[in-house]
Amino acid sequence: MEKQLERIGLVYHPDYNMDLGSHVFPARKYQMVYNLxxxxxxxxxxxxxxPDPAKEKDLALVHTKEFLQDLFSLKLTERTQNSELPLTKQIVHSFVLAVGGTILATELTEKYxxxxxxxxxxxxxxxxRAEGFCYLNDAAIAGKLFQKQHPxxxxxxxxxxxxxxxGNSVVFQEDPDVFTFSMHQENxxxxxxxxxxxIPLGEGTDDKKYLELLEKSLNEIxxxxxxxxxxYIAGADPFEGDSLGDLKLTFQGLRKRDKIVRDFALATGARTVILPAGGYAKDFHDTVTIHYNTIKVFAAE
Known part of the structure; x- marks a missing residue:
């Protein structure tokens, strides 16, 4: 008989709050979500x-030796510069710690x-290589480690x-035990x-269209x-008030999105790790609210 799992666990470290100056990535959101x-x-x-920082041998489950050498040496090279982030010891530490956090979150699915x-x-x-505000692919690394421990x-x-x-699409492209599903703005x-x-989405996609496509896609999967x-990569950036995108999901639509994923996970019986990913709302507090709402949706019985 399978043991009864608790509803939700949370993972966080204050060192996630990187000093990025005026950079568009709002790293201080993690502290704000924690405060809420x-x-x-x-x-x-x-x-x-x-969490503790991830071990280098775990990072090497996904990332090449040459890339990791450049990253830890703080060298701006073709392997590191496409992150579009500063490259400092503190920022690298935050990313290594975040990988450790997703590994820990994965381990905690034995309990939650x-x-x-x-x-x-x-x-x-x-x-x-790094890309798009991302130095290390935490979910891919945690997933590879999970596979190693649970063949x-x-x-x-x-x-x-x-x-x-x-990144996840590339890492797991040839792996029959991993299915990658991405629903995103096309252009x-x-x-x-x-x-x-x-599922590529056109500009202006609203709650109704988005949620219909999501339910249809999850049923197919x-x-x-x-x-x-x-x-579950639960980005806050499909929001209608996001500064980098043109999708038109409302707060209510995003909560419904999260409920659809939650109910899908419960129906399949799969343990689930939820990650905040991106969010660039014109009003910073909207991004924080969206992430906080996701936690509330998954915590609700």
Whole structure:
């Protein structure tokens, strides 16, 4: 008889809050989401797990030796510069810690149905190079480690960030035990890679159209793939007020998106790690609210 799992676990480390100056990536959002959790009477009692930095041998499950050497040497090269982020010791530490956080979140799925990591979702990073605000691909590394520890188990990536999860698509392209699903704006960064299922969206896609496509896609996936573990890349950037995108999801639509994924995960019986990924709302607090709402959706019985 399978043991009864607790509803939701949380993972966070204060060192995720990188100093990026005026950079468009709002790294201070992690602290703000954490603050909202601690102020919420229903969530404040949850134990928040603090990760250790990932080990270099785990990073090497996905990333090449040459890339990791450049990264840890703080060298701006063709392997590191496409991150479009500064390259400092503190920032690299934050990314290594975030990988550790997603590894810890994955391990905690032995205890919880859902684990929300208040950090991570850096889905553009490639095996041999950084890309798009992403130095290290935390979910791909955690997924590879999970496969190593649980041979034959199946992993599903549900990527609902504004941008295609191109890094995960590349890492797992030839792996029959991993299915990558990405629903993203079409005419936008990055250069598109082949996922298990890609749903490109036109500018102006609203709640109704988006949610219909999401439900249809998940039903298709469920008919052909039975995941043991899900990584849900729950980007806040499909929001109508996002500064980098042209999708038109409302707060209500994004909550409904999260509920659809939650109910899908419960129906499949898969353990689920949720990652915040991107979010660039014109009003910074909207991004924070969207991530916080995702936690509330998954915490609700």
């Amino acid at each position: 959790v601690k102020q919420d009477p229903k969530l404040a009692e949850l134990y928040i797990y603090k 149905k859902f684990v929300y990591h208040i950090g991570g979702g850096f889905h553009h990073s490639m095996p041999d 034959g188990k199946k992993i599903l990536f549900i990527d609902l960030d504004l941008h295609q999860g191109n 936008l960064y990055p250069k598109k890679e082949k996922s298990g299922l890609d 469920r008919s052909e793939f039975k995941p043991d573990l899900i990584y």
